[in-house]
Amino acid sequence: MSAVVAAPQPLLRPMTGHDLTAVLKVESMAYDFPWTLPIFRDCLRVGCHCYVYESPQGIIGHGIMSVAVGECHILNICVHPDHQRRGLGEGMVLFLLDLARQKKARIALLEVRVSNAAAYHLYTKLGCPGWWSEMVAVGYEQARGLREKYQRPEGYSISKSKVLAAPLGRLFGAWQDARTRARWLKEPITIRKATRNKSLRITWADGKTSLEVLFYPKGPGKSQVVVQHSKLADARAAERMKQYWGGKLEGLKGILER
Numbered sequence: 524m525s526a527v528v529a530a531p532q533p534l535l536r537p538m539t540g541h542d543l544t545a546v547l548k549v550e551s552m553a554y555d556f557p558w559t560l561p562i563f564r565d566c567l568r569v570g571c572h573c574y575v576y577e578s579p580q581g582i583i584g585h586g587i588m589s590v591a592v593g594e595c596h597i598l599n600i601c602v603h604p605d606h607q608r609r610g611l612g613e614g615m616v617l618f619l620l621d622l623a624r625q626k627k628a629r630i631a632l633l634e635v636r637v638s639n640a641a642a643y644h645l646y647t648k649l650g651c652p653g654w655w656s657e658m659v660a661v662g663y664e665q666a667r668g669l670r671e672k673y674q675r676p677e678g679y680s681i682s683k684s685k686v687l688a689a690p691l692g693r694l695f696g697a698w699q700d701a702r703t704r705a706r707w708l709k710e711p712i713t714i715r716k717a718t719r720n721k722s723l724r725i726t727w728a729d730g731k732t733s734l735e736v737l738f739y740p741k742g743p744g745k746s747q748v749v750v751q752h753s754k755l756a757d758a759r760a761a762e763r764m765k766q767y768w769g770g771k772l773e774g775l776k777g778i779l780e781r
């Protein structure tokens with residue numbers, strides 16, 4: 524007689540600085556282009572939600588998420604190749620989404636290349652029920668002509684993002700500080716809420732449409748800005764603003780990387 528013994532479930536716990544050597548090892552085994560030590564350090568430093576799976580053999584996976592202004596961004600999900608396809612990736616995503624929900628997030632940003640079969644499968648599988656179903660519904664309804672491109676229940680919205688070779692604090696300052704901002708953005712804006720190095724909520728120059736600007740660390744001396752412009756009148760206005768923000772973020776890059 525033989526019996527199959529299931530591997531014990533690893534412990535899911537917060538990551539600390541002491542885990543980073545082991546985390547890097549798993550990262551470099553699972554990814555072709557692994558994150559480097561300074562990126563993980565930055566994530567811990569700026570208060571991202573960083574977790575690891577710990578088994579008796581050591582660290583076998585990690586997950587990293589940032590949450591700001593009603594939105595969570597899953598930045599990294601990684602499982603050691605020897606431990607994949609046991610439900611750990613899915614467990615980590617569900618855990619992080621649950622945490623994000625407790626922190627009042629309503630939208631999840633999940634970055635995945637369609638060519639990444641494992642991650643794509645995982646995210647599309649989890650994308651149906653629950654609270655980030657809107658993202659899926661948009662795709663579904665667009666495909667059937669029920670909604671136009673950029674259309675959301677509350678109006679039209681677009682997003683544009685850029686990674687810049689500038690530290691997070693400088694990038695944030697270039698938005699928040701009116702004098703620096705005037706060098707690349709002439710339109711008058713009203714900042715309604717600022718969370719340092721994380722997010723800005725802004726009323727746009729027209730007094731009607733709204734911006735949410737999110738900031739992320741991307742390693743030493745690098746950072747990312749994501750601009751979401753919502754409540755736009757129609758698809759043409761959305762297309763126009765997408766072009767507009769593309770140009771503005773290029774201008775900002777020119778100033779910060781000079």
Ligand SMILES: CC(C)(COP(=O)(O)OP(=O)(O)OC[C@H]1O[C@@H](n2cnc3c(N)ncnc32)[C@H](O)[C@@H]1OP(=O)(O)O)[C@@H](O)C(=O)NCCC(=O)NCCS
Nearest residue numbers: 553600601602607608609610611612613640641642644645
């Ligand atoms: C993506 C990743 C985290 C998935 O982790 P995992 O623990 O193997 O995933 P799970 O066991 O929870 O599987 C979740 C689903 O994905 C499917 N899946 C996992 N690996 C797959 C693969 N290589 N091809 C197709 N589907 C796959 C599983 O079958 C499961 O779906 P099912 O329940 O319908 O069968 C893991 O493959 C990994 O670390 N990849 C390298 C890093 C990466 O690309 N991370 C994601 C980008 S942020």
